[in-house]
Amino acid sequence: MDAKLQVFTDELMISPICDFTYRWALNCGLSESGALRFSVAMSELVTNIILFAFPHDRKKKFEIEFYHTFSNVEIVIRELGEPFDPDRHIYNIEKALAKDDFDGAGFLLMRSFSDEFTFINRGREGKEFRVSKNIQIHDIDELLQQSLEQREAEIEHTIEPSPQKKLDGFTVHRIKATDAEDISKLIYRTYRYTYNKEDMYLPKKIEEAVLSKDKFGVIARKKDGKAIGYFAITPKYNSNIAEVGEAVVSPSYRRNGVMSKMMNHLIEIANSKQITALFGQAVTTHPVSQKVNHKFGFKTTALQLASSLNVKFMGFNEEYPQFVSIAFDFLPINQPPKKSIYLPKKYKDILLETYDELEMKVEAIEPDSYHLADFSEIDVKINYSSSSSLIIVNKYGKDFFTVLSEMVESLELKNPKTLFLDLPIQNKATPEQFSNISSLGFIYCGLFPHFHKNSDFLRLQKVYTKLDFEIIDILSDFGKKIKMFISDEYYKHI
Amino acid sequence: MSTINIYKENNQLRVTVRGNFNLRTKKMILSRLTPEINKLTINLIDSDLIDSEGVIFLHRWLSEGNQLRLIEPPPILFEILEILQLDDSWDLEKIVTT
Numbered sequence: 258m259d260a261k262l263q264v265f266t267d268e269l270m271i272s273p274i275c276d277f278t279y280r281w282a283l284n285c286g287l288s289e290s291g292a293l294r295f296s297v298a299m300s301e302l303v304t305n306i307i308l309f310a311f312p313h314d315r316k317k318k319f320e321i322e323f324y325h326t327f328s329n330v331e332i333v334i335r336e337l338g339e340p341f342d343p344d345r346h347i348y349n350i351e352k353a354l355a356k357d358d359f360d361g362a363g364f365l366l367m368r369s370f371s372d373e374f375t376f377i378n379r380g381r382e383g384k385e386f387r388v389s390k391n392i393q394i395h396d397i398d399e400l401l402q403q404s405l406e407q408r409e410a411e412i413e414h415t416i417e418p419s420p421q422k423k424l425d426g427f428t429v430h431r432i433k434a435t436d437a438e439d440i441s442k443l444i445y446r447t448y449r450y451t452y453n454k455e456d457m458y459l460p461k462k463i464e465e466a467v468l469s470k471d472k473f474g475v476i477a478r479k480k481d482g483k484a485i486g487y488f489a490i491t492p493k494y495n496s497n498i499a500e501v502g503e504a505v506v507s508p509s510y511r512r513n514g515v516m517s518k519m520m521n522h523l524i525e526i527a528n529s530k531q532i533t534a535l536f537g538q539a540v541t542t543h544p545v546s547q548k549v550n551h552k553f554g555f556k557t558t559a560l561q562l563a564s565s566l567n568v569k570f571m572g573f574n575e576e577y578p579q580f581v582s583i584a585f586d587f588l589p590i591n592q593p594p595k596k597s598i599y600l601p602k603k604y605k606d607i608l609l610e611t612y613d614e615l616e617m618k619v620e621a622i623e624p625d626s627y628h629l630a631d632f633s634e635i636d637v638k639i640n641y642s643s644s645s646s647l648i649i650v651n652k653y654g655k656d657f658f659t660v661l662s663e664m665v666e667s668l669e670l671k672n673p674k675t676l677f678l679d680l681p682i683q684n685k686a687t688p689e690q691f692s693n694i695s696s697l698g699f700i701y702c703g704l705f706p707h708f709h710k711n712s713d714f715l716r717l718q719k720v721y722t723k724l725d726f727e728i729i730d731i732l733s734d735f736g737k738k739i740k741m742f743i744s745d746e747y748y749k750h751i
Numbered sequence: 752m753s754t755i756n757i758y759k760e761n762n763q764l765r766v767t768v769r770g771n772f773n774l775r776t777k778k779m780i781l782s783r784l785t786p787e788i789n790k791l792t793i794n795l796i797d798s799d800l801i802d803s804e805g806v807i808f809l810h811r812w813l814s815e816g817n818q819l820r821l822i823e824p825p826p827i828l829f830e831i832l833e834i835l836q837l838d839d840s841w842d843l844e845k846i847v848t849t
Contacts, residue, residue, distance in 0.1 A: 268775045272753045275771055275800060293799060293827060300802040304774050350836040357811065362803045362835055369834050 259285075260323040266311040266338075268304075274321065275300045278332065285325040286392040294370035295330065295390045301363040301370075302334060302386055310338025310384070327462060329372070329641065331389035338383070343376050344670075373641055377667040380660045382632055389641060424513040427485060429522050432474040437463040439484035440476065440505075447505045457503060473530070474503070475522040477515045485510045488519035490527060490535065498707045499527060501537045504546065520553050527590055533707055537586040540565065542577045547584055547732040555586035556614045557736030559703020560729070560743055562720045563674045564645050580643070580674050580722055582729045584736055585703055589615055598682045598713060599624050601691035604701055607742055608682070608715065611704040614735050627685035633657045637664065644674040649709055653686040658693045665697055665719075674722045677702060679714040687715070700746035703739055720747065753798075757783050763790040769797040772805035780808070789817045796823040806831050813841065822848050 259281065264270050275296040282292035311317045319336035348361035367388060368374045377385040432440070437460035444457045457463065466472045474489030486506040490499040501523060506515045527535055537555060539546035547557070563580035595618035600608050605621060612619045633654030638647045646668050654660070661678075668676055678699055680687050699717035706713045726744040731737050753770025757780070766780055772795065780791075791812060795801070806828065813819050821828075824847060832838040 268773075268778070271773050271775060272771045275773075279800075296800055297802050297827060297831075300771065300773055300800065304802065304804055307774070348835070353835070353837075354840065357814070359803070359807045359835075362807060366803050366831060366834060 258322055258324055262321045262323075263318050264303075264321060265315065266307050266317045266319065267315045268307055271300055271303050271307070274303050278323075281323055281325075282330050282390070285330045286327075287330060287390060288393065291390060291393070295388070298367045298370040298374075298388050298390075299332060301367040302332075302388060305341075305343075305363050306334065306336055306338065306386075309341050310336050312339070327392070327459070329389050329391045331387060331639075334386045335379075336383055340378075340384070342378070343374075343386075373639075373671075375639060375667070375671055377637060378663040379635075380663040381656050382635075382654070382660050385637070387639060389639075421512060422509045424485075424510055424515070425480065427477050427479050427510075427513070427515060427518075429475050429477045429486075429515075429518050431522075431526065432467055432476050432487070432489070434464040434467045436476050436484070436487075437461070437467065440474075440487045443484055443487050443505045443507060444503075446507060472503075473499075473523075473526050475519045475526075477506070477519055479510075486515040486519055488516065488523055490523050490532075492530075492532065493708075495709055496707050496711050497532060498534045498536060499530075499532050501535050501550070504549070516549050517552065520549060524553065524588075524590070531591065533589065533591050533593060533711070535588045535590060537588075539584045539586055541582045541584055541729045541731060544730050544732045547586065547730075547736070550586040550588075551733055553588065555588040556611075557584050557731065557733050557739060558587045558611050558615065559585035559705060559716055560731065560736070560739050561585060561675070561677065561702055561716070562718055562724060562729075562743070562747070563722050564640075564677075565643050577728070579724055579728070582724070584731060585705065587615060587704075587706060589617060589706070592617065593707075594618070595620060596683060596713070597622050599685050599687050600682055601688050601715070603691070603695075604715065607701070607739070608704055610735075611739075615706065617706065624685035624688060627689075629657070629686060630654045633660050635660065635664065637668070639668075639671075644672065645677065646671075646673055647677040647679065649679045649714075650681060651709070653684065653690050657690055661694060662697065669721075672721070674720070676719045676721075678717040678719070679705065679709065680717065681709075681712055682715050683712045691715075698750060700750055701739075701743050723751075755779055759783065759785075759788070762787050763792065764788050765792045765794075767794040767797070770800075772798050772801040774802075774804040777804050777808040790820075791817065792820040792822065794822040795825060795828075799825045799827070801825060801828050801831065803831065803835070806835065806837070810837055810841075813846075819846050820848060821846055 278299045279292050279296040282295050287295060306319060319334060322333040324331045343364045346361040346364055348365040352358040371388040372391045373389045375387040379385055440463050441460045472489045472491045474487060476484055477486030478484050489503040490501050492499040537550045539550055561583045564583050565581040598619045598621055600621050609621060630652050631654060634652035636649040648664060699719045702716040702718040705716050708714045729740060731740045753776055755776060756767045758765045764783060768776055809819060832841060
């Protein structure tokens with residue numbers, strides 16, 4: 258999150274919020290006209306909240322959160338005012354001209370000047386509005402500061418698959434800011450234009466991430482200094498675990514042990530940073546990433562269905578007829594002390610088996626009594642590019658089921674491919690609350706240890722697209738068991 | 752931020768908007784309108800942002816048969832008129848001075 262504002266419902270605040278939005282959006286990479294349009298969308302949203310959610314009170318407060326990634330900016334507003342549903346306010350020009358009724362004009366502009374507008378009804382716990390706008394990615398050649406001629410030459414050169422070359426020694430070192438350009442070029446040569454983390458094409462962004470310690474990584478170089486591999490870990494912001502990813506080995510130098518040597522270095526780095534565990538999210542279109550993870554002791558603990566767009570890799574089969582499912586691989590580095598967990602009966606066996614696989618010590622306890630908070634604490638993360646959302650339950654309130662149902666209903670209006678739901682299994686209320694939500698159609702996804710605030714979570718999933726499980730490639734025996742367990746549930750639900 | 756300067760001259764109100772033309776700006780102008788005023792001149796040379804509150808206010812002013820002159824309105828105004836399908840009912844040649 259870049260910023261969080263708590264704002265009074267006073268119309269005096271509309272301009273400062275829009276001015277801040279404009280400057281912030283420019284800083285994040287929107288063009289001047291894009292930032293201005295996004296500010297108009299904000300002006301409409303804030304005005305609507307002031308006029309309709311709190312029509313008679315200028316001293317109520319609401320919250321605005323500002324988020325950005327390399328490819329989009331997103332603003333989330335939560336408020337507890339009078340109920341209103343944007344979908345019931347549709348602008349109609351005939352009504353506007355004949356009856357001077359401009360109802361819905363603000364929402365129309367909001368939708369027109371943003372790329373996504375999402376309304377999430379949180380029931381008694383208020384409303385959540387999300388507006389986001391995509392940042393136009395520059396031409397990748399421009400990012401790599403290479404000319405069109407260079408690109409043409411390079412593409413021509415890579416039309417034929419490069420022959421495998423035997424390496425006569427190579428070195429692996431921690432990345433420095435000065436390695437940024439070589440890393441971008443490696444990504445480009447491996448994925449061409451299809452890598453889903455666009456910031457990896459921009460040396461400046463990599464440099465910033467390295468300098469700010471947002472990521473730690475290693476780079477492999479041949480004796481002559483040419484970069485041939487890169488692998489990074491990114492610490493998770495709210496838990497002491499880190500994700501391994503951004504793994505690249507130059508196609509000509511694969512099968513020389515480059516990936517393994519880099520992974521060894523990453524595990525050493527994680528150890529030195531006292532990171533509790535590493536996790537990897539491996540595509541299931543091919544087994545290569547899973548192979549590397551499992552070679553180093555990672556265990557598959559979950560299978561997230563239809564949760565990613567297809568990424569094309571040079572040298573791999575590029576055709577894949579469905580949304581890509583992701584295997585969640587986990588490696589505890591520093592085993593934590595034994596902990597108490599509260600598991601729903603339905604998934605108790607598979608969850609305990611997963612803990613066994615990870616050699617994590619847990620005690621499954623039947624909860625006696627528990628206290629529900631007055632309000633639930635539930636976060637939502639929307640992944641616009643893969644049309645999936647993650648609902649994270651941090652705390653159960655007395656109205657948990659109603660709030661969750663309303664949120665699911667709101668998110669379903671966006672035609673998602675998958676909804677994920679994280680339940681805290683170190684919370685005594687989970688077994689009973691789980692039985693209440695079974696009617697919502699979620700099925701098993703898996704175990705996510707230490708995933709939020711260093712606590713363990715059971716992830717459930719609800720899939721809205723047809724899947725062929727035969728082409729979901731899972732490598733390990735236990736991973737296959739999870740896949741089988743999930744496919745049984747999936748076919749029962751369709 | 753947005754600030755406005757307002758001068759009244761017989762049946763005419765001259766307004767200069769600095770900053771955003773939004774709900775608050777609209778209310779400030781409305782508070783200075785009296786029944787004898789039928790001509791509104793708004794200088795928007797220092798205004799980049801106008802939202803639906805501003806546009807609908809101007810549209811209502813015109814619909815009531817009043818005169819409107821906008822000096823150098825921001826380009827986003829024309830985009831909003833088009834989105835709200837109000838562009839056909841505005842005689843932009845008469846209204847807009849660049």
